[in-house]
Amino acid sequence: MDLSNCLSLLSLGEAYGSASLLHSANEFVVQNFYDLSKTQEFLDMQENILEACLKSDALNVPSEEAVIMALLRWIRHDLPGRQKLLPGLMSLTRLHHLPATLLKALRDSNALLCSDESCLSLLSGALGRQTQYEGLLADARPATTQSYIYIHKTEERGEVSHTLCYCLETDQWKDLRTEIGFETASMPDLPGSCLTSYAEKIFVTGGCRGNCCRAVRLHVAEPYHNAIDEVWCFCPVTLTCTPAPPMLKPRTMHTAVTCLDRVYVIGGRTRGSRGEAPSLLEVEYYNPLTQAWSSVSPLPTAIFYPEASACGGIIYTLGSEVEITDSFNPSLDCFFRYDAQQDQWSRLVAEFGQFFHATLVKAVSINNTLHLCDLSTYKVYSFCPETGVWKGEGSFECAGFNAGAIGLRDRIYILGGDYSPDEITEEVQVYYSGRSQWEEVSPMPRALTEFHCQLISFNRYRDPWGDTEG
Incomplete structure (x- = not known):
């Protein structure tokens, strides 16, 4: 032909x-x-x-x-x-x-x-x-866009931050602070906040004011969470950050995911002392085009450190019923399915086949199928919604704890992480589902762990991170 x-x-x-x-x-x-x-x-x-x-x-x-x-x-x-x-x-x-x-x-x-x-x-x-709706129109044909993995990390005291981008097409990294002038851009990144990409923008939701620790384990153990309801919209094209309407509930340590042209925020803790600030059951979404928040059906039960991934109109949320402490890693024992069109949650009983640590897994979507990356055993599993069974999809060579994970069409990227507090990696691996094969790609410009990691795409004529000649 x-x-x-x-x-x-x-x-x-x-x-x-x-x-x-x-x-x-x-x-x-x-x-x-x-x-x-x-x-x-x-x-x-x-x-x-x-x-x-x-x-x-x-x-x-x-x-x-x-x-x-x-x-x-x-x-x-x-x-x-x-x-x-x-x-x-x-x-x-x-x-x-x-x-x-x-x-x-x-x-x-x-x-x-x-x-x-x-x-x-x-x-x-x-x-x-x-x-x-400049920068908020999310229906560009994929072939007309340039896609990047966007990484942002603020160090413990909040004085130093790192912002990187990886071009999937060219296999090249850029340090946006030094190469693109991001040092002039100010984007809030409070401890416990969540970054979510939507079209050509990045939304920052919630977090804690004050001197909370940023590291997951230490943040959980804080005696008081001064959670906020603030939302910010960052535009990488114009390097501007503007306030958006606040969430209906202050929250920190939550997750957020884009589904059906909405930004859903799920779980987390609200404002209050540790014993008096239970995990939030409330779920809400933000419509960037109408600039309005709406409540939807609540979670079936409280969930700690939720991982969420959208597969078409379905949001899968995983986590633990037990709050983590310094002494142990809780098991992955919460698995929920949310139908965004029907506004209906259901609790799934999935045959994991083995024990998973809730804090050592990453949930991503490829080909509209949920995949779970286990950072402790270096294995990847796909979920079959018809049978409720997880299927082994292969292993990657290595990955640090607290690594980032991104799913795109037919591939999964595993980025960075740490093997110990003093051993942080810059390695990046990609898994191609079509040929069940892993390979290393260009490493990050610096070794990072516990960072925000999002996929974002720009119309090629608006691409702020491409070569200036283009």
Whole structure:
């Protein structure tokens, strides 16, 4: 199959009802859309196939501009017969992910669009959305974005912090404090706070004011938690940090996860002395577009140091019913499933197959499947929701305690951590689920443990961490 025959094979698959041929041809067209759009064959593409491509999140194009230009080329090829299709097909593109200058140019000087009121309305609407929700539009096609692992750590006394980013495409690290000018950016990072990425922004929720220790074990043992309800929104593109509406409950030592275009905060402790500040059952979410917090169904039971991961519209939350102390690691005995669309929690009884320490596991999602990384045995497990069974997926060579973990499409990254208080590592390993293989990639610029770790993606034309030549 190639660019010259893929559309013919697609039509053949439709005509003869060959599901396998139809699937293969569709996949080829979506994966090679950009190159295909430059060919003569593309101009004869059937409307329903083009429509499916424009809807596809997996459309392989370098930018949304390439999608618009391909659509206009297809329309012009048979202007009398296709012009009436333009508004409907254009509404399937993601105009709000075009640069504002290009949107204005299309609106003001493109003859084909200027003559159509519906198209002008779509362009004006896209400009309005950009202005109102800059950096908060989370539906960019993955191929049009550059993805990074973002790491932030504030040292114990709060006087020194480290901010790093790793480009997944180039396997290169940058120290954002020295290379990008992050020393001028101020982002709150209180002990017990949580960082969560959403579109091109990073939200910082809660934490403790005062002189609480940052290390997990020491923070738990503090006699009083002056938890706060404050929320901050940090924009890496503009290096600005602005306050967002506060949470409904002050909390610290909680977890947060993005699901269905919302930021959910789960668990943690509220303000008060250690004996009088029980873990929070309340769960709430923040909608960045409406700037409003809402309460949802509470946790089935209190959970300490929750790990959460979103798999589609499901949030899995794991943790312990027992608060950790200096003397032992509690077992992983809480496993909850939350259906974000139904607003319903359920307690799962999963056959772990072995003993897990609640503080030594990381939960990540790859291919919308929950995976558990055990930092004590260096093993990875995937969870089957139908059978409730964990399946071994292989082992990584090593990982420090308190390492970071990130899941992306078909791979897991394990970053840093410590083997002892005096032995901290900068190693990074990646697991490819498709071939069940681990390999080392470029190490972090510095050895770190117990740090914030998030995946964040930018439209390529807005990428603040890319090479300046681009």
